[in-house]
Amino acid sequence: MSLTGPDSVRPEVEAFTPYTPGLSIDEIQARYGLSRVIKMASNENPLGVSPQVRTVVERHAAKAFRYPQGGNPRLVAALARHHGLDVARVVVGNGSDELIDLLVRTRAVPGRHNVVAFTPCFSIYALQSRFCGVELRQARLREDFSFDYEALLGLVDAATALVFVTTPDNPSGYCPPAADLKQLARALPAGCLLVLDEAYMDFAEDESAHSLLPELHAFANMAVLRTFSKSFGLAGLRLGYALLPPLLADYLWRVRLPFSVNILAEEAGLAALGDASFREETLRVIRKGRETLSRGLRAVGCHVWPSQANFLMFRPPADAPPARDFFENLLRMGIIIRPLASYGLPDLLRVSVGTEEENVLFLDACNELARGPAAG
Ligand SMILES: *Cc1c(COP(=O)(O)O)cnc(C)c1O
Numbered sequence: 001m002s003l004t005g006p007d008s009v010r011p012e013v014e015a016f017t018p019y020t021p022g023l024s025i026d027e028i029q030a031r032y033g034l035s036r037v038i039k040m041a042s043n044e045n046p047l048g049v050s051p052q053v054r055t056v057v058e059r060h061a062a063k064a065f066r067y068p069q070g071g072n073p074r075l076v077a078a079l080a081r082h083h084g085l086d087v088a089r090v091v092v093g094n095g096s097d098e099l100i101d102l103l104v105r106t107r108a109v110p111g112r113h114n115v116v117a118f119t120p121c122f123s124i125y126a127l128q129s130r131f132c133g134v135e136l137r138q139a140r141l142r143e144d145f146s147f148d149y150e151a152l153l154g155l156v157d158a159a160t161a162l163v164f165v166t167t168p169d170n171p172s173g174y175c176p177p178a179a180d181l182k183q184l185a186r187a188l189p190a191g192c193l194l195v196l197d198e199a200y201m202d203f204a205e206d207e208s209a210h211s212l213l214p215e216l217h218a219f220a221n222m223a224v225l226r227t228f229s230k231s232f233g234l235a236g237l238r239l240g241y242a243l244l245p246p247l248l249a250d251y252l253w254r255v256r257l258p259f260s261v262n263i264l265a266e267e268a269g270l271a272a273l274g275d276a277s278f279r280e281e282t283l284r285v286i287r288k289g290r291e292t293l294s295r296g297l298r299a300v301g302c303h304v305w306p307s308q309a310n311f312l313m314f315r316p317p318a319d320a321p322p323a324r325d326f327f328e329n330l331l332r333m334g335i336i337i338r339p340l341a342s343y344g345l346p347d348l349l350r351v352s353v354g355t356e357e358e359n360v361l362f363l364d365a366c367n368e369l370a371r372g373p374a375a376g
Contacts, residue, residue, distance in 0.1 A: 012133045019123055020342040023331070034334045040352040040362060041338045043170075043200070043311050045233030047285060047355070050278035053234070056271040057264050068263045071253065075266050078273050079241055083213060088246040091253060092269075094260040096199060096227040096240030100164075101128040102252050103195060103223070103242070108134040108161040116155045117164040118147065120171065120343040122197065125164045134161075145172035145305060145313075149184055158189060166197040167211075168204060171340055171350045173307020175210050182212065185219050193248070197225045199240075200309035202279075203286050210308065216243055223248070228265075230310060231282050232272040237265040286310045289353040296363035297351075300370045311352045313340070320370040323347050333365045 001007055006014045022041030029037050040046075049057075072092050080087040093099040101124075108115055110133035117125045119138035129136040137160075139151035147165070156163065165184070168175035185194045196212060204210045213224050224243045229235035239261060244252065261269075272278075293312055297304045301317030316326045327339045327349055338350040351362065 010133075012131055016127075016131065019127060022338050023336050025336070028331055028334070028336055032332055032334070037334045037336065038354065038358045038361060039336045040354045040358060041336045041350075042235070043230055043309070043352045044235050045231065045282055046289070046353065046358060047233060047278070047282055049233050050272060050275045052275045052278065053268050053271045057237075057268050060264055060267045063263055066263060068259050068261060068266055070258055072261050072266050075261070075269050078270055082273055083243065085216065085243060086246065089216070089243050089249055090241060091244060091249050091256070092239065092241045092261050092266075093256065094240075094265075095229060095238040096197065096225045096242070097124050098238075098256075098260055099225055099240055099242040099252070100124050100195075100197075101131075102256060103162060103193070104128045104132050104134060106248070106251055106255060107193060108132060110134050113159050113161040114155075114157075115162045115164065116152060116160050118152065118166075118169075120340075120345060121164070122166050122170050123342065141169075141172070141174075145169065145174045147174070147176055147180065149180065149187075152184070153187055156188060156192060158191070160189065160192045162193050162195055163188060164195050164197060166199070168200045168307065168309040170200065170309065171311070171338070171343055171345070171348075172305050172313050173200075173309045173311060174305070175204055175308035178208075178210055178212050178215075182215070182219075185212075185222050188221060190221060193221055193223055193245075194219075195223045195225060199225065199227045199230055200311075201226070202231045202283065203290075203310045204308040205287065213243065220245055228269055228272060231279060231286075232269075233278075233282065234265070234268055234272060237262075237268050239265045239269050285355070286353050289356065289359050292356075292359050293351065293353060293363065296359070297366065300363070300366050302366070302370075311338075311350050313345075313348055313350050315348050317370050323349050326369055329369050330362075330365055333368075335362055335365055337362075 025037045076090045079090050114135040115129045116137045137155040142148050201211050227240040294304050303315040305313045340348045
């Protein structure tokens with residue numbers, strides 16, 4: 001081992017390419033000299049932070065010199081109450097990203113176990129598996145981005161530690177009926193954990209038809225991930241949680257870094273759970289905006305996939321600039337959306353639902369791009 005060549009790090013790390021995040025507003029303002037830039041790229045809450053949460057965070061800023069209480073017991077209790085589950089099932093983390101990482105590292109032995117997911121999918125499952133040196137197997141989604149369970153099950157064997165399924169799915173917005181996922185859970189070997197990543201579940205039109213969370217206790221091999229990054233509007237504070245079989249939850253608590261959820265995130269999470277009216281307003285704005293955007297994009301000639309999440313995946317019209325240029329042209333006009341090349345979908349784009357005003361600005365820009373040659 002050297003300290004200068006490629007062998008200065010583990011082989012898994014040497015070949016690593018980092019997560020591709022959405023571009024930031026500051027970056028684009030500086031690059032194009034724009035006074036106003038809107039970001040509809042990272043599925044954040046368009047209403048921002050709840051005013052109640054903001055007050056609480058400000059009030060607790062003076063406590064930043066203290067370590068958080070080990071195990072975040074108040075937040076865990078509040079989440080257990082919120083979902084009607086036993087506290088022994090709840091683990092909180094630095095975003096659900098941390099919980100994905102912990103699940104891989106806690107369950108999968110490198111060289112022996114494998115992890116199964118669909119492709120394309122949220123890249124953190126693949127990145128953390130690779131970092132861990134664990135084999136990742138991926139089943140192609142169907143042509144229409146629905147789930148091919150047979151293909152998925154075809155990759156599962158006795159050495160499969162985890163199966164990750166995102167519902168509603170990112171980047172397509174596809175949301176399978178709960179019954180499908182129940183069948184999948186029953187078809188998996190008893191030792192394989194089905195992890196349902198429900199980061200966007202509360203945006204679904206009818207959550208009860210899609211979420212298995214209320215039936216979690218009936219399945220010994222199922223876990224659900226949720227996050228405060230989307231509907232709760234706390235992406236920058238990093239807070240997510242897993243609802244797990246109690247034994248596994250206990251193991252995750254043993255290995256989680258002791259203070260990965262900081263005191264401001266904890267207080268913000270508690271306040272956000274208590275602010276029902278902000279969440280209701282968020283859900284109303286998202287569901288309405290999703291309709292507006294979807295109708296507007298179709299009117300422009302885009303192909304839009306049905307979505308139960310707070311974003312839409314679409315293909316620009318055939319006579320408009322191709323996806324990459326469509327995206328770049330929007331950037332020049334001060335609108336950041338998400339190209340999907342990093343998901344292996346270079347012809348497609350994803351836009352997050354914005355405020356009413358942002359949605360209008362975005363649709364106007366799309367109209368302009370679809371009508372004539374590239375603007376700018
Ligand atoms: C946004 C997102 C998350 C949430 O990640 P955090 O680390 O909680 O911010 C999880 N899964 C998927 C599929 C996502 O798109």
